[in-house]
Amino acid sequence: MRRTNLASTTFVILLVSLSYALPVRGDLASATKAYQAQQYTEAYQQFKTLATLGNVDALYNLAVMNLHGQGREQNLNKAFSYFVLAGDYGLSAADNHARLIAQQLEHNPEHSEIFTQLAHQFDIREYNLRLGFESSDLGDTSTLSTTYQVQPNYPSHAIEKGIEGWVWAEFDIDASGAVKNTVVIDAYPPHVFEESVLAALKRWRYVPPESQNARRGRSLLYHFNTHKGERYRQSFTSQQRLYAEEISALVEAAEQGQSDIQYRIATWLSSEQYNVSQLLKAHWPDNDANITLLRASAQNNNAKAQYRLAKKLLNNSDPRTRQIGLNWLRVAANNQLSAAQWTLSLHTTNSERKMWLKRSAKQGHLRAQIDLVQLLLEEPKSAEQDITFWLNQAQQQDNTHPDLLWAQALFNKHRGQPYQQLMSQARQQAQSRGWSEAAYQD
Incomplete structure (x- = not known):
């Protein structure tokens, strides 16, 4: 069998260009930053954590690091295995790399104990059984009816400055249907809209569920959007030009694996009324783009994205x-x-x-x-x-x-x-x- 010289083939770690502030918890961007700084042991551990969440880029990068002996001793069997697994998750280029490595080995790498262990740990079928879902699975089938509801006040200073955002709150419902124990899980921008939502929810009343568990930990994602009248539509093209650089920066950060940016964009895209969502739609036009990005953020180890997915799936x-x-x-x-x-x-x-x-x-x-x-x-x-x-x-x-x-x-x-x-x-x-x-x- 003719063997290809691996030295002549370039294997590049995915997503190597970084220029943005990184979140505290490890995501693809921070793992790649550690790799670039030659902190290979740290990068390897972060990539491995992400791989367990179904992050295909992390699987590919583990293959590259095993191939070059970065953070671990060089191990062609592991490199082959990770490339095959990345291919199973849909990264076609990884299959080609796996074939090149197989040509360098004296035995069939798929028969090795290493391949069996890693295939069991990261097998896509097992992953789909454990964490896989379709967008249609995220529909809320347990929405409760309100008997009284007031809308949160839009803070005047936010209106004057054109600030838009959201508040994700959780609360319990008591036997009378009153809202109690309200807490804010997330708000963007921080310290702008929270008090308005908390004040409004105190006055809401629900038809109380019969089950005690169904009354606890209810979620509400409330969006604050400015009015989109004719004047806004006329100025939309100029806004696209004005904010082109900022939007490009957001897109690049999301594609480079910054989980907090992916999570934020997913939330923006969940409502078509945001100014920024109108601009981001040019890059993510699909109706399910918000779910795609929320999944990407969750697979990138963002706890809030993981939690929001969990809450949606638990309502099925x-x-x-x-x-x-x-x-x-x-x-x-x-x-x-x-x-x-x-x-x-x-x-x-x-x-x-x-x-x-x-x-x-x-x-x-x-x-x-x-x-x-x-x-x-x-x-x-x-x-x-x-x-x-x-x-x-x-x-x-x-x-x-x-x-x-x-x-x-x-x-x-x-x-x-x-x-x-x-x-x-x-x-x-x-x-x-x-x-x-x-x-x-x-």
């Missing part, structure tokens, strides 16, 4: 799709997103639920701290010092929260201390916040 009625959503939720939770850790506690039981509550509570997640206190109160062998510690942690954030007052009352009752006044205070606080008092009856 199909059990298989819900399981994939749960798998993405675990990825986001292991990525240290406290909201994902708390949400995962709602889908787990016993010791695992307690573990996720603790991990979220340690990051200051109030609902996790409250749930952890309630869980400890239900356990007969819970140490009083643990209950006291988490009560104090939660009370530092909201010492008049009805659930905390009620938990403190139950704790006092268990210890033979006065508790009736605390129960009364819990009901009073619930009433003052517009919440149902049904949960605070002895």
